[in-house]
Each structure stands twice: as structure tokens, then as C-alpha cells.
Amino acid sequence: MQALIFDVDGTLADTERDGHQVAFNRAFADAGLDWYWDDALYARLLAVTGGKERIRHYIEAYDPPGVPEGDLDDFIRDLHEAKTRHFVRMMSDPGIPARPGVMRLFRQAREAGVRLAVATTTSPENVSSLLAHSFGPEVESWFEVIGAGDVVEAKKPAGDIYEYVLERMRLAPDQALAIEDSANGLRAATAAGLKTLITVADYTRGENFDGALAVFDHLGEAGNLPTQMAGPPLELAEDGLHLNHLQQLFSRGS
Ligand code: XBP
Ligand code: MG
Numbered sequence: 001m002q003a004l005i006f007d008v009d010g011t012l013a014d015t016e017r018d019g020h021q022v023a024f025n026r027a028f029a030d031a032g033l034d035w036y037w038d039d040a041l042y043a044r045l046l047a048v049t050g051g052k053e054r055i056r057h058y059i060e061a062y063d064p065p066g067v068p069e070g071d072l073d074d075f076i077r078d079l080h081e082a083k084t085r086h087f088v089r090m091m092s093d094p095g096i097p098a099r100p101g102v103m104r105l106f107r108q109a110r111e112a113g114v115r116l117a118v119a120t121t122t123s124p125e126n127v128s129s130l131l132a133h134s135f136g137p138e139v140e141s142w143f144e145v146i147g148a149g150d151v152v153e154a155k156k157p158a159g160d161i162y163e164y165v166l167e168r169m170r171l172a173p174d175q176a177l178a179i180e181d182s183a184n185g186l187r188a189a190t191a192a193g194l195k196t197l198i199t200v201a202d203y204t205r206g207e208n209f210d211g212a213l214a215v216f217d218h219l220g221e222a223g224n225l226p227t228q229m230a231g232p233p234l235e236l237a238e239d240g241l242h243l244n245h246l247q248q249l250f251s252r253g254s
Helices: 016-030 040-044 050-063 073-092 101-114 126-132 160-169 183-191 244-250
Strands: 003-007 115-120 146-148 176-180 195-199 214-216 229-230
Touching: 003 101, 003 160, 016 040, 016 050, 016 073, 040 050, 040 183, 050 073, 073 126, 073 214, 101 244, 115 160, 115 176, 126 146, 146 160, 160 176, 160 183, 176 244, 183 195, 195 244
Parallel strands: 003 115, 003 176, 115 146, 176 195, 195 214
Antiparallel strands: 214 229
């Protein structure tokens, strides 16, 4: 296991409910659109990854009011850019906490010479703002490759973003472990040939994670031990999963 490739939303931080969902609704209000994505609707819309793709799906599937005639590319792009400005601002005010244990794994990987990368559907500016404000100003530089958003044509569950990262790291799929939170992410990593560890998030808890090496509710921290939902039993440390646990899972493989 030469590298860890982290998903972002739901994996590094639980960014959907208090981040993206709010940012979308603020952008819709700014544009004078009578659109509101409540929890029940957003849970369904999350099946479509990528904010622009999600807005387009919403228009096609729900026929909401206020959609202009003709080509929608500019309309959707402008809405999504406004949403991204809201999300980036929210990463510093009020901010979204890093999920338990993620920073511990970053540090242990660096100490052990295990390379780090990101493979995400979200936009690059969202990754930069989340890393800076929820992990620290120097953390973005720890990642050799940040594969994000529109750098690939086909987003998750397509494997393209993981293939993009593997190619730039000159790694074969069996040399890296993916860490994800969603079924779309598991399918994307699996399509690229990667073994995957799942830490479920708020909106993804009930999804199907068959094929993952193991499923936990989070990586754990002192006083907040993780619960394992699937995979081989592990003798966890007093604060949860450490790099050696990921290496054990990886070498057992599935
Ligand atoms: C999660 C997504 C993203 C976010 C919204 O990405 O599917 O689309 O919901 O971000 P991941 P954007 O779990 O792969 O990190 O609006 O920037 O797409
Ligand atoms: Mg995710």
C-alpha cells in the first residue's frame, strides 16, 4: 500500500447537510428562484454527483419554475458558481469540522512515507477551502494530486477521477487504498480497480457498501471509538483506526 486516496465530501468532513445543501439553497435564493432543496429532496438528489449535474438533473426531473428557455449551460454554470462562492465562504464561517481520525491518518501516512492524494467530485476551490480551514493552511501541500470536479468528463460512480489520480501518481490500482463515504464513491474506486475503506456519512449511512474492504461509522478519536459495520474484525487502537489497520485490511484484501 503505497498511497491513500481520499474522497472529500462525507469523508474528510461531513460537508453535505451543513455545507453544500445550504450553499445551493442560498444561490437559488440569490437568483430569485423559488427552489428549496430540503433534506428529503437533497438525499435523493445526492444520487447525482457534481453540483452542475445535480442542478441539471433537478430541472429535468422536477421541472421547477423560473428556468429560462433555450440552452441551460450558462444558467446552470452561473448558479453553480454562486453556490461555490457560498460554500467557500462557509468553510471559514462557520466552518465544518474535520471528521474524527482523518488528520491522524494524514500524519501517520506522511511519517510512514505513504503518499497522499484526493479524488473527489466536488470543485477544486471547495477542496482548498475545506483543507485550509478544517485541517490547516499547510495541509493541501501534503497531497501529491488533487483530482477534483471537472478535470474528468465522467464523475463518480465512473472510475475516471480515480484513474486520473493513479495515472498522475504513476501507481497501479493495487498499490493504493481509497477511502470513501458513499456507494457512488465505492463504485468509482472499484471501477478503477482500487480496494476501498468506507466511513459512512450522514446522508450515505444506509447505502449498499458490498465490495468494500470494511465499513466503519468513522475512523475514531480519543473518547469517540468507531463502530464497525462490515469487514474483518480488527484490534483497534485506543482511539480507533491507525495506518497499520489500513495496511492490515489492504493486505488481507477482498
Ligand atoms: C460529493 C459530490 C459533490 C458535492 C457538491 O463529492 O457529489 O458534487 O455534493 O460539490 P465527493 P460541487 O463525495 O466525491 O467529494 O457542487 O462542487 O460538485
Ligand atoms: Mg463523498
